[in-house]
Amino acid sequence: MSMDAEPSPDTPPPPGDAGDARPRLALVGAAGEPVSPEDQRDRWMVAVARDQDREAFAGLFRHFAPKLKAWLWKTGSSPAEAEELAQDAFVMLWRKAVQFDPARASVGAWLFTIARNLRIDRRRAIHDSWTSLDDAEAQAVADAGCGQEEALSRRQHDERVRTAMSGLTQDQRTLVRLSFYEDMSHARIAAELKLPLGTVKTRLRRAAACLRNLLEECKP
Amino acid sequence: MQTVIRHHPDDALLLAHAGRSLATGPALLVETHLEACARCRQVVLDFERVGGGLLEAEAGAPVDDGALQAVLARLDGPVARPPPPIVRPKPPLPAGSNWPRALRHCRISGWRPMGPGMRWSRVSVPHDPQANVLLLRIGAGKCLPQHTHTGTELTQVLYGAFDDGRSVFDAGDFDEADTDILHQPVVQAQGECICLASVDGRLLFDSWIARWASAVVGL
Numbered sequence: 007m008s009m010d011a012e013p014s015p016d017t018p019p020p021p022g023d024a025g026d027a028r029p030r031l032a033l034v035g036a037a038g039e040p041v042s043p044e045d046q047r048d049r050w051m052v053a054v055a056r057d058q059d060r061e062a063f064a065g066l067f068r069h070f071a072p073k074l075k076a077w078l079w080k081t082g083s084s085p086a087e088a089e090e091l092a093q094d095a096f097v098m099l100w101r102k103a104v105q106f107d108p109a110r111a112s113v114g115a116w117l118f119t120i121a122r123n124l125r126i127d128r129r130r131a132i133h134d135s136w137t138s139l140d141d142a143e144a145q146a147v148a149d150a151g152c153g154q155e156e157a158l159s160r161r162q163h164d165e166r167v168r169t170a171m172s173g174l175t176q177d178q179r180t181l182v183r184l185s186f187y188e189d190m191s192h193a194r195i196a197a198e199l200k201l202p203l204g205t206v207k208t209r210l211r212r213a214a215a216c217l218r219n220l221l222e223e224c225k226p
Numbered sequence: 227m228q229t230v231i232r233h234h235p236d237d238a239l240l241l242a243h244a245g246r247s248l249a250t251g252p253a254l255l256v257e258t259h260l261e262a263c264a265r266c267r268q269v270v271l272d273f274e275r276v277g278g279g280l281l282e283a284e285a286g287a288p289v290d291d292g293a294l295q296a297v298l299a300r301l302d303g304p305v306a307r308p309p310p311p312i313v314r315p316k317p318p319l320p321a322g323s324n325w326p327r328a329l330r331h332c333r334i335s336g337w338r339p340m341g342p343g344m345r346w347s348r349v350s351v352p353h354d355p356q357a358n359v360l361l362l363r364i365g366a367g368k369c370l371p372q373h374t375h376t377g378t379e380l381t382q383v384l385y386g387a388f389d390d391g392r393s394v395f396d397a398g399d400f401d402e403a404d405t406d407i408l409h410q411p412v413v414q415a416q417g418e419c420i421c422l423a424s425v426d427g428r429l430l431f432d433s434w435i436a437r438w439a440s441a442v443v444g445l
Contacts, residue, residue: 060298067294072286079287089290096297110271115278122246122277167272167279185238186245186273187280207238214237221272 044164048108055103066113067096073114074121081189083125091128095121112164170220178213185210231263233399235380240266244273250354251424255380255400257328258422262382262398317347319420323385323397326422334361343368349422358425364388369412377426379403386419388412 041049047069050062071092078088098120099106106116171179184190190198196206235243235256242248243256260267290296313330317337325334331352337345343365351357361384364370381401388395390411395401413419 060301063301064294064298067297070281071289071293073281073284075289076284076287077281085287088287089293092289093293093297093300097300100301111275112278112282114281115275118277118281119246119274126246163275164279167275171276171279182241182276183280185247186241187277189245189247191247210241211236211238214241217241217276218237218269218272 044112044161047113051103051106051113052108054100055106058100058103063096063100066099070114070117071096074117077118077187078121078125081187087128091121091124094124098124166221166224169224170217173220174213174216177209178216181206181210181213182217231265231396231398231400233393233395233401234263234266235259235400236402237269239402240269241273244270245277249426250351250357251359251426252378252380254328254332254349254351254357254359255382255422255424258326258382258384259398259400261326261328263400312352320385320418323420326384329422332359337363344370360423360425361420362423363418363420364411364413365418366413367415369410379426380424382422384420384422386417387414388419388421389414 047066050059050065053059053062054066074095075088075092078091079085083091095117099117102120106113111119171182174182181195184195184198185192192206192210193203195210196203199206201209234240239248239252239256243253243260246253248256260270314333316325316329316334319325329349333350333352335348335350337347340346345363347361347363349359349361351359362370366386379402381395381403383395383397383399383401385397387397388411390401394414395411
């Protein structure tokens with residue numbers, strides 16, 4: 007990550023440019039070897055946390071903000087709320103950057119959780135939900151008992167998730183998506199799929215158990 | 227608290243919790259369980275990773291012109307600190323046990339009698355008055371009247387142990403009982419039992435005394 011680069015918040019590329027690579031943030035590692043886009047995002051995140059690097063922040067924003075907005079929009083927010091929440095999530099990412107641990111989660115997974123909590127907070131219109139818990143305490147709870155985590159790299163975790171998701175049947179993937187990612191109640195899923203509620207619950211339980219088993223099996 | 231927890235929330239509940247899509251009552255119950263259970267914290271962490279993968283696969287919607295500048299301009303702005311969570315006073319618990327952190331912003335009424343050796347307490351969640359969450363404190367060897375549910379009942383054992391004929395549930399254990407389960411929890415003779423419960427629908431007790439009690443308590 008170039009350290010001598012002046013932060014240049016005034017000269018971002020034209021809006022709508024979703025490209026990750028800017029000239030000064032070439033996809034090349036220290037020894038000149040190519041860096042995968044995922045590793046690049048991790049590096050950007052580390053640069054944000056360690057050096058308050060605005061270039062790296064802009065790189066993350068260009069990659070993730072449109073995705074985050076699309077997901078928020080699709081899952082019930084108005085376009086205006088989706089835009090606002092996506093922006094708020096990035097302000098939160100900047101402020102909580104030191105808490106990011108690349109060994110635990112991808113930037114995407116972390117942003118997803120931040121955005122979802124922001125939306126829950128907004129809907130509750132109060133601030134005593136878990137996102138506002140004292141950060142150190144929340145971290146302590148999260149860390150307790152997750153010791154074996156550290157042995158796996160983030161990349162291995164991402165690989166696990168991909169393998170596990172691809173091990174589900176198409177129907178199971180749809181159920182996981184609907185209930186987890188698209189924020190649909192069991193009743194709505196049942197209506198959508200024209201299935202009895204009990205059937206949806208049983209299948210969802212099976213899909214979730216299958217996903218957990220696959221995630222466990224994929225541990226190297 | 228037992229070191230090995232034998233009864234966990236099912237995977238669909240943990241998945242929904244990881245996606246933050248549970249209603250207030252069930253979310254509170256799962257959160258309380260997670261405080262006690264490293265195994266389930268691990269599962270939730272794994273499920274949260276799935277969210278990152280799904281987000282990564284998203285095609286994306288164009289953000290507003292100037293969104294990046296707007297965000298960059300806010301980075302050095304004053305941090306609006308949310309007010310610290312209000313920790314509300316709680317009624318006493320048996321020596322050696324503590325209230326779960328998940329409940330600290332909740333209002334918990336004092337213990338009220340609901341039958342011989344049985345007390346209960348209403349747990350009010352400030353942001354969701356509709357959430358039907360309560361605490362049951364049942365004396366050693368006592369049994370709750372046999373009952374079934376109109377909806378799902380989630381229970382997390384905070385202290386002591388009960389046996390409902392299907393299994394023994396110790397401190398740290400989680401139970402989910404659906405409409406098809408008719409059960410009569412019996413508290414073990416060694417000591418009283420305190421459970422946190424979230425009820426979706428009403429409990430249906432079989433005896434008229436219990437029906438009366440449930441009407442008074444509002445279960």
